[in-house]
Amino acid sequence: MPSFPRIGLMARVQYPEVVDSLRYLISDLGADHSLMVEARAAAFLKEESLDDEGIDYPVCECQEFADCIDLAILVGGDGSMLSAAREMVDFDVPLLGINRGRLGFLNDIYPDEIGPRVREVLAGNYIESSRFLLETAVTRNGTEIGAGIALNDVVLHPGQSVRMMEFELYIDGHFVNSQRSDGLIVATPTGSTAYALSGGGPILNPDLDAIVLVPMNPHTLSSRPIVVPGNSEIEIRVSDLNELHPFVTCDGQNHVETEPGDVISIRKKAKQLRLIHPSDHNFYEICRSKLGWGSRVGAIHRNNKNP
Missing domain, CATH: 3.40.50.10330 (Probable inorganic polyphosphate/atp-NAD kinase; domain 1)
Known part of the structure; x- marks a missing residue:
C-alpha cells in the first residue's frame, strides 16, 4: 500500500x-x-x-x-x-x-x-x-482584541510611520528590558532564515526547540538578538508613552493595530x-x-x- x-x-x-x-x-x-x-x-x-x-x-x-x-x-x-x-x-x-x-x-x-x-x-x-508555530494574542484592558498564528514570525512594527516605538519585554514573567526601536521580530527556527535573518538574527537549525527575538533598529547598541527556550511565554507591553499605534503581524498577515498599554502575548502553539x-x-x-x-x-x- x-x-x-x-x-x-x-x-x-x-x-x-x-x-x-x-x-x-x-x-x-x-x-x-x-x-x-x-x-x-x-x-x-x-x-x-x-x-x-x-x-x-x-x-x-x-x-x-x-x-x-x-x-x-x-x-x-x-x-x-x-x-x-x-x-x-x-x-x-x-x-x-x-x-x-x-x-x-x-x-x-x-x-x-x-x-x-x-x-x-x-x-x-x-x-x-x-x-x-507561534500563537499570539493582543489584549486591551484585559479583553482580547486580536489573535493569530505564525510559522515564521510574529512582528511588532510601526506600520507606515518612521518613528521609533517604546515597549517592555517580559519572558516567563521576568522583566527583560525596555526598548526604543522600530519594533521586535519574534521568530521560530523556521522563520530564523526569513525576516529575522534580515534583521541581524542568528540562523537556527529547524530541529531546535527555541525562539529568537530580534530588535529592529534599536536605539542602543546593547540591544541584541536573544534566543530563548521554545516553551517560553513572551509578553510585550506597549508603553503608555507611545504616540504611535504599532501593528502586530503574523507571517506578514493578520494585522492588529495596538494602542499604548496593550499587551502582546506570544507562545508556542501546541499542535x-x-x-x-x-x-x-x-x-x-x-x-x-x-x-x-x-x-x-x-x-x-x-x-x-x-x-
Whole structure:
C-alpha cells in the first residue's frame, strides 16, 4: 500500500507556472492515486480553462479536504506554504512543497524534477520534520482584541510611520528590558532564515526547540538578538508613552493595530506542522544554495595540497 494513498493538491496564487504544475500532478498521479483538489486550486485550474481537457477530480473546501487526504501537495512559493501551514496545522495532514517561488526554503521540489521526486516520496522514501508555530494574542484592558498564528514570525512594527516605538519585554514573567526601536521580530527556527535573518538574527537549525527575538533598529547598541527556550511565554507591553499605534503581524498577515498599554502575548502553539521532504533533504545544503555560503572547493584544495 502506498505511503500516502489519498493526495490533495493545493495552491494559493494563480500564476501560469503554478497552474502548469497542478495540471502535471493531476496527469501524472491520477492513475495510481486517489486525488482531490482544494477549492482555490480548482478555481485556478478552471479559470485557465484546463479542466476542459478531460481532467476529472473531486473538489473540496479546506476543512472537508483535510479530512479526506493523507498528504497535501502545495504548489507555490514559501509565502503560499506559510498560508497553507496556518490553515492545515490543526488537521495533522503532512505538507509537501513544490517550489514555484524564489527562495524555496520550505518547498523542496523544483518544477523540472516533480515527477521522480514526488514518486519517490509516495513510494515511502522521504524525511518528515515537525515545525512549531507561534500563537499570539493582543489584549486591551484585559479583553482580547486580536489573535493569530505564525510559522515564521510574529512582528511588532510601526506600520507606515518612521518613528521609533517604546515597549517592555517580559519572558516567563521576568522583566527583560525596555526598548526604543522600530519594533521586535519574534521568530521560530523556521522563520530564523526569513525576516529575522534580515534583521541581524542568528540562523537556527529547524530541529531546535527555541525562539529568537530580534530588535529592529534599536536605539542602543546593547540591544541584541536573544534566543530563548521554545516553551517560553513572551509578553510585550506597549508603553503608555507611545504616540504611535504599532501593528502586530503574523507571517506578514493578520494585522492588529495596538494602542499604548496593550499587551502582546506570544507562545508556542501546541499542535505542530508536519513537513515532508525528499530523502536527501539537507538543511545546511539549502543554506549554502539559498544564502550563497561558500562551497567546499577551497577546503578540499587546501587539504590536498602537497606539504
